Amino acid sequence: MTSAxxxxxxxxxxxxxxxxxxxxLDVRRGEIYGFLGRNGAGKTTTIRxxxxxxxxxxxxxxxxxxxxxxxxxxxxxxxxxxxxxxAAYPNLTVRENLHIQRRLMGAPPAAVDEVIELxxxxxxxxRRAGRLSLGNKQRLSLARALVQSPELLILDEPANxxxxxxxxxxxxxxxxLADVQGVTIFMSSHLLDxxxxxxxxxxxxxxxxxxxxxxxxxxxxxGRLAIEIEVDDVALAERILRNELGLVEVSRSGDACLRISDxxxxxxxxxxxxxxxxxxxxxxxxxxxxxxxxFMRLTGGES
Amino acid sequence: MRFPxxxxxxxxxxxxxxxxxxxxxxxxxxxxxxxxFMWMMKNPGMARNLGLIGQKANFAFGGGATDWPALLTxxxxxxxxxxxxxxxxxxAYIFGREYTEGMAKNMLALPxxxxxxxxxxxxxxxxxxxxxxxxxxxxTWIVGSLLGLTGLTTGxxxxxxxxxxxxxxxxxxxxxxxAWVAVETRGYFAPLGFSIFTLVLANVFGHTGWxxxxxxxxxxxxxxxxxxGITLGWGSFAVIAMTFLIGTALTIxxxxxxxxxx
Numbered sequence: 001m002t003s004a005x006x007x008x009x010x011x012x013x014x015x016x017x018x019x020x021x022x023x024x025l026d027v028r029r030g031e032i033y034g035f036l037g038r039n040g041a042g043k044t045t046t047i048r049x050x051x052x053x054x055x056x057x058x059x060x061x062x063x064x065x066x067x068x069x070x071x072x073x074x075x076x077x078x079x080x081x082x083x084x085x086x087a088a089y090p091n092l093t094v095r096e097n098l099h100i101q102r103r104l105m106g107a108p109p110a111a112v113d114e115v116i117e118l119x120x121x122x123x124x125x126x127r128r129a130g131r132l133s134l135g136n137k138q139r140l141s142l143a144r145a146l147v148q149s150p151e152l153l154i155l156d157e158p159a160n161x162x163x164x165x166x167x168x169x170x171x172x173x174x175x176x177l178a179d180v181q182g183v184t185i186f187m188s189s190h191l192l193d194x195x196x197x198x199x200x201x202x203x204x205x206x207x208x209x210x211x212x213x214x215x216x217x218x219x220x221x222x223g224r225l226a227i228e229i230e231v232d233d234v235a236l237a238e239r240i241l242r243n244e245l246g247l248v249e250v251s252r253s254g255d256a257c258l259r260i261s262d263x264x265x266x267x268x269x270x271x272x273x274x275x276x277x278x279x280x281x282x283x284x285x286x287x288x289x290x291x292x293x294x295f296m297r298l299t300g301g302e303s
Numbered sequence: 304m305r306f307p308x309x310x311x312x313x314x315x316x317x318x319x320x321x322x323x324x325x326x327x328x329x330x331x332x333x334x335x336x337x338x339x340f341m342w343m344m345k346n347p348g349m350a351r352n353l354g355l356i357g358q359k360a361n362f363a364f365g366g367g368a369t370d371w372p373a374l375l376t377x378x379x380x381x382x383x384x385x386x387x388x389x390x391x392x393x394x395a396y397i398f399g400r401e402y403t404e405g406m407a408k409n410m411l412a413l414p415x416x417x418x419x420x421x422x423x424x425x426x427x428x429x430x431x432x433x434x435x436x437x438x439x440x441x442x443t444w445i446v447g448s449l450l451g452l453t454g455l456t457t458g459x460x461x462x463x464x465x466x467x468x469x470x471x472x473x474x475x476x477x478x479x480x481x482a483w484v485a486v487e488t489r490g491y492f493a494p495l496g497f498s499i500f501t502l503v504l505a506n507v508f509g510h511t512g513w514x515x516x517x518x519x520x521x522x523x524x525x526x527x528x529x530x531x532g533i534t535l536g537w538g539s540f541a542v543i544a545m546t547f548l549i550g551t552a553l554t555i556x557x558x559x560x561x562x563x564x565x
Contacts (some may be wrong), residue, residue: 053408054564081409089316091319091320104413
């Protein structure tokens, strides 16, 4: 099966400023892909290139099996999108805003009521968009993105402006769209928590470069950095770890502490071996590298 | 082909906009003021009592007759300069609002040819301005009738109406350059500044022999605001047509090829 989004060597420069540098993206069909980066990392520029709003300085983009350059309009008709910030025609009501989008996308009239229900906008249908709260404006933008039942959703910071309940609700909706309807979701965010809860795979972008593209489950399984233990007899404990358990990366991190950096080390055998040899184990702390630590390490936020 | 949808969407946006109704109110005010001045001229005693306003009314109508030909001449002259300003406002609003309201990025990512958006907006702007012109023609008839002016013939009124419509068309052709400034600068303000600049330009060139070759001056000359007896050759109308084509081409070029980094 072809990728939902495939980009090779994607770059964009504005004069001397390199906004995006040689990005290779591969988003599989049906997955939720979190595009993670700090502010100004190049997320929105990449999204704009995927939607044909910005011309790449170099590289190629293929979306849903078609090159974006060859048949841009046919490809765009299969994509729902939200770019950067929630926006709507302020003088038009929620329903009118959606009606305009529906007409322009060629969706049936019933689609408007469906997305109003899906995004829980029923209470506001006759309210002018300019009088909506930021959160409801964001819902309206999401509704607009969904009006033509897209195969691919490209969402730039979809949780912006939503309250905690709204975030949970939208998260569930996106999960349902991916799991039940097979919609591929490419979402950018600078909120680690958001990506952590939702994404199947994560692409981390820093200073315009895609520094890693990783399966989130893989990151969770293989991401542990070290196990730190606190014991009464450091020398004996170190000997047991090295000789009996065959661990190599063992170092002292304090008077009574040892740090085991071997990725194969498991907490249970270590505890059993030490306690069995009469070592008093005061503390055993597996220091997992969560997405936050991983992100900070990759983007230079942590030494 | 979703071009009818593009036009329908533009019309829906306008229907709900306050700016639409404000332009109609502005034109209503213009016709009402013309009627007021004429009423003052017909009542010289009151004009004297009001001092300055009386003098202004005198100035506006050249101190001449208070009849239908005078009213229609005044409205046509106002339709030249006022039309240029009003048309620029209409075009700046229709093209600039997408950027000011943050909707350009949504519009340009739609699966519709971007030139369709430009052409759709041009059509809707033209329709809007045509309605405004018909509105002021109708109002002029009402004002003149209420004042009981003399000298009305069907031929005179139709000639004035036709001249106003042609002036509206010429103003619109010039205003398409305002659309280009709006999309280039992504908003309302620069295009409105540009239209003020073109009025200054029109005034400056109106005093030189280059007037019949400067688009905005041509509109003023044709309206008669620069004085009677000026006839324009086909070259001047060709300049107006070229202005429209250049403005349209530049606007389409920007929307199709420029990066949208709003």
